[in-house]
Amino acid sequence: MTKTKKSEFRPNDFVVYPAHGVGKIVMIEEQEIAGFPLELFVISFEKDKMTLRVPTHKATEVGMRGLSSQDVVDDAMRTLKGKAKVKRAMWSRRAQEYEQKINSGDLIAIAEVVRDLHRTDDQREQSYSERQLYEAALDRLTREVAAVSGSEESVAQKQVGDVLVSRAAA
Template structure:
């Protein structure tokens, strides 16, 4: 169970007091699969109240099967924390198009790029996550990738595959295979565009 600090309690209570029944046209319900930015895909186990430090707070309880963790998110902070439901199939189609595109080349030092990549991975933004996977794929799969490059690539790919599996209703390995095939297809297409054709000689 995640720890809740007094600062979080006071902030959550203040938000709840200011808006006792926050308007949400698409509230989280038990059984929903959701994405939490820094943990990936989880499942809402229940939504309920709990008394902490003399305050009654409403929480969303989310379980993450892979790492056997349960997270409590105050309802008043759910949206601002980046918690969201799984993407639509249309959004996943857009992800595949991003993966099939050309990677963005950056001239920044790796330390700066690594910070940007990690921020995108933990943003919970599906488009940014797909861009990280695309941009790191060549360096992570090439000759002699650095340890940090491969780690970031595998983290981003794992997060993306988790959501892809949930949306497509397939297992995670099948999702990984689909994403990897898309990446490899893009790499081969890029190589065909950039490599000159063998010269031919006349008879």
């Protein structure tokens, strides 16, 4: 296997791929594609039962990054506690912006989507598309919180849920 410029990612590292969330690098393999050798990260997204191969030289270019630091997770939790900021734009426009934030891979932006779309029991029902975006953002957030803290996803879900409930009570 040829060595690339020392990659910041190694097998068994958890990484965040913007469009898919938290995955684990299972190995680095070399494949011949169109007659050229190509070194690839093989990333497993276990919960989604999906494997992704990313050329090692393109990883940072496509936005792949290591897990957030604990400070970023703390900032995301503070973001959740904030007041929802809902623009008066049409839903299709807002939905597009939420989708972009979710797929940015930026934990703070994802926390903003969770905060803005979270509904308490006494608030109006969410539309199907709102619910889909909310659940996608919540899933990305809790998976990364769990991976950063080294805890089970259920623990991270409770942690995020407690923050959202405390905000509603305030």
